[in-house]
Amino acid sequence: MNLDNLYREIIMEHYKNPRNKGLLDDERYHKIRIKNPSCGDDITIQTLVEDDIIKDCRQEATGCSISVASASVLTEIMIGKPVEEALSLAENFLNMVSNKEFNHDMDLEEAEVFSGVKQFPARIKCASIAWVAFKDSLESE
Ligand code: ZN
Helix, strand or coil, rough: CCHHHHHHHHHHHHHHHHEEEEECCCCCEEEEEEEECCCCCEEEEEEEEEEECCEEEEEEEEEEEHHHHCCCCCHHHHHCEEEHHHHHHHHHHHHHCCCCCCCCCCCHHHHHHHHHHHHCHHHHHHHHHHHHHHHHHHHHH
16 A cells, blocks of 8 residues: 555545544633635634643534544644644644645654645645644634
């Protein structure tokens, strides 16, 4: 199995079994919703920060497989991370999928599966939405 197939399989697995799905009615969480009209993606990310650590990260995502899987992978990676590290990971991920300069030494964990998206300009937004919403949720106080 080549890497592209493996990555596609991981994306489909997250699409079918999204992690940390469902929003909480808890005002300690910060919530950001972003839509991508060009492909019907509708993503909401909720974050809970305590002592500069991402204590929890929830998502509610509908749309294409890339956008839904991206939200799922994001939540898994971010829970437990210090805020500063989480922000630089998100920045690095967004640069990677946009085909910009990014830090290859930084471990993007399972989010590496989206590295091929840069070859498909129409899908860059799909992969990015959850990560932009995540960053916005941390920056909205
Ligand atoms: Zn999409």
